[in-house]
Amino acid sequence: MIQSMPLSRLLLALIMSVFLFGLTPASLTLADTEQPDFSNQNCLSCHAEVRQFITTSVHSDFSCLACHPNIGSEHLQDYRPNYEDPAETLISPQRVPETCGACHAEELDSYMESVHGRGLLLGSIETANCIDCHGSHNVLARSDPQATYSATRLPETCAKCHEEAQENFIRGTEHKSLAAGTGIAEHNTLKFFVWLTILTVVGLIVHMEVELFHLFKRSRRPKS
Numbered sequence: 294m295i296q297s298m299p300l301s302r303l304l305l306a307l308i309m310s311v312f313l314f315g316l317t318p319a320s321l322t323l324a325d326t327e328q329p330d331f332s333n334q335n336c337l338s339c340h341a342e343v344r345q346f347i348t349t350s351v352h353s354d355f356s357c358l359a360c361h362p363n364i365g366s367e368h369l370q371d372y373r374p375n376y377e378d379p380a381e382t383l384i385s386p387q388r389v390p391e392t393c394g395a396c397h398a399e400e401l402d403s404y405m406e407s408v409h410g411r412g413l414l415l416g417s418i419e420t421a422n423c424i425d426c427h428g429s430h431n432v433l434a435r436s437d438p439q440a441t442y443s444a445t446r447l448p449e450t451c452a453k454c455h456e457e458a459q460e461n462f463i464r465g466t467e468h469k470s471l472a473a474g475t476g477i478a479e480h481n482t483l484k485f486f487v488w489l490t491i492l493t494v495v496g497l498i499v500h501m502e503v504e505l506f507h508l509f510k511r512s513r514r515p516k517s
């Protein structure tokens with residue numbers, strides 16, 4: 294076939310195919326760049342202040358969207374907060390535990406059991422949430438002495454809210470887990486008082502019933 298084709302035709306076909314081949318992918322990439330760009334690079338083009346933290350953090354390989362999943366394409370064109378109430382953003386004190394807890398379920402559970410987690414449930418935003426102890430963009434490994442929750446820096450971290458947190462104050466385990474053998478004493482104390490309350494109330498009701506029954510029987514007994 295090709296051999297029987299005149300040279301000019303062959304040349305034309307060649308030029309056409311190069312043109313078509315070249316054009317099609319080009320128009321596709323053109324459409325691609327119109328897609329919203331959620332890359333960290335693009336986020337950092339506007340949020341340069343975050344870069345220095347994120348590069349040394351344990352989460353440095355993560356997409357920004359791992360913790361900011363609510364950032365949508367409208368944000369990239371023209372920043373508009375996609376919430377009316379600040380409590381709706383995933384980085385408000387009320388929402389941070391659930392944002393971090395999406396990946397750290399065990400720590401979320403133990404946090405919600407802790408005095409701070411209960412404080413948060415009762416509506417306190419002065420209480421400590423994950424980022425008060427760990428940081429947000431600058432979370433370091435626990436073994437790093439610079440980590441806010443390392444043994445060296447923990448007193449300073451607690452002292453942000455508790456004046457002069459002493460060595461003994463920080464000695465406890467923050468995230469208690471029965472499986473790991475921590476918090477057993479607290480767990481058993483709670484169980485003890487829950488059962489003590491149940492038994493006392495049941496005992497009280499039985500006692501009253503018996504007394505009422507006794508009074509009732511006495512009132513029906515003919516007077517002698």
Ligand code: HEC
Binds near residue numbers: 357368372
């Ligand atoms: C065109 C610039 C621009 C780009 C690109 C951009 N942002 Fe923003 N962003 C802003 C502005 C402006 C604000 C509001 C001012 C502020 O808090 O710094 C903001 C606020 C935020 C906030 C805090 C408020 C909130 O809604 O929770 C977060 C988190 C955020 N951006 C994350 C991101 C992420 C993640 C990306 C990448 C997917 C991104 N931004 C890309 C401009 C941008």
Ligand code: HEC
Binds near residue numbers: 352384430
């Ligand atoms: C490990 C979770 C996590 C990752 C990953 C993360 N952020 Fe954040 N980000 C947070 C938290 C938590 C806050 C709230 C900080 C606060 O209130 O002090 C926050 C706050 C912000 C804010 C609001 C302004 C500020 O600094 O308080 C911006 C903007 C932001 N992040 C952008 C980014 C960008 C851009 C990336 C990716 C390079 C990113 N974040 C990655 C957790 C994260």
Ligand code: HEC
Binds near residue numbers: 451452454455463
């Ligand atoms: C951001 C502030 C903040 C930080 C940081 C903080 N706490 Fe607290 N903590 C509170 C508040 C507020 C309460 C009162 C109860 C509540 O609202 O949850 C409290 C209550 C407590 C209690 C119950 C007894 C008491 O004093 O009320 C203990 C124990 C405690 N915190 C230990 C710690 C330890 C240990 C650290 C450091 C690892 C720490 N806290 C860090 C704010 C904080």
Ligand code: HEC
Binds near residue numbers: 393400425447467
């Ligand atoms: C009052 C301070 C405080 C708060 C609030 C807090 N943590 Fe921690 N976290 C610590 C300390 C201290 C450690 C070191 C181990 C321990 O004591 O349990 C730790 C350890 C961790 C670890 C590492 C576990 C390991 O074995 O190395 C992760 C992950 C973690 N916390 C996530 C979270 C998340 C997620 C939240 C919120 C839901 C949270 N933390 C709230 C203080 C805190």
Ligand code: HEC
Binds near residue numbers: 352393423
């Ligand atoms: C998308 C999942 C994801 C989210 C969201 C996330 N983390 Fe992590 N986090 C990880 C992974 C994975 C590691 C690395 C675990 C490892 O190397 O042992 C890690 C490590 C950590 C460590 C260090 C544990 C250690 O052993 O040294 C802490 C502390 C921590 N994260 C706290 C947080 C806090 C606070 C937030 C919210 C601001 C958060 N994380 C949000 C996945 C996540």
